Amino acid sequence: MIAKKRIAKCATTCLLLISFALTLVGCYTEMDRPAYLPIPDVEPLATEEPKPTKRVALTFDDGPQHYKDQTKGIVDELEKYGYHATFFVVGDRVAGGDSVAYAIEKGNEIGIHGYTHEVYYDSCSEDDFRYELNMTEQEIRKQVPGYKINLMRPIGGKISADRVQTCPYSVIMWSVDSDDWNSSNRYYAGITDEECEIRVNRIVDNIMNSLKNGDIILMHDIYESTYDATKLLLKRLHEEGYDVVTVSELLGDNLKKGRIYYSETT
């Protein structure tokens, strides 16, 4: 009993001493604290790369190219840099694989080119025009149900002014031509490695020599040379501080149906 009392007394004494000590500390800090605490003049650490100040839209026509999963390969290359592109697809090539679904899943954009790639919209009948658009739209939606399509690029870049106005999509042309179709499918058929490299560099130079902020670049994902050129192009664009976005991202709120666009500002 006596031992218990002693322990209780000891504990009470300890608590009193602690609270006295805390009061003293409080008085000291109240007395000695300056009227304001100076904010240290320290620069924040740069944890992110500076944001690119130039933006362009990269577009690929005539695909998807399922052979060697080439369209998917281009999508993978874009993903390495956090870039996105717009693919204007040919309807009767869509069903050959799942490239369209893959491109959309990775944040890229799909637009309509045509169903057969044999009908020019400056001279065809209205029925043929609608057939080309509707059939391509159906093929895209078979792969990604409910996908919202905003853009159309006419075959060969040919379309009459009337058709632009009645088109249910925005009509997208280009301001920079890679001329990649000139290297074509004969790329790997018996030509030397040196010639391959020359062709790839020529495609990239065609673009970089005139590229500026707001441009829309034309390429074709059906050619093997385009796949190799894309890899080099993306590296160059990244080094030169470009962001690569979809056409809808580049044009933003300016995008309207029944209008034609060549770049962000034209």
Ligand SMILES: [Zn+2]
């Ligand atoms: Zn085409």
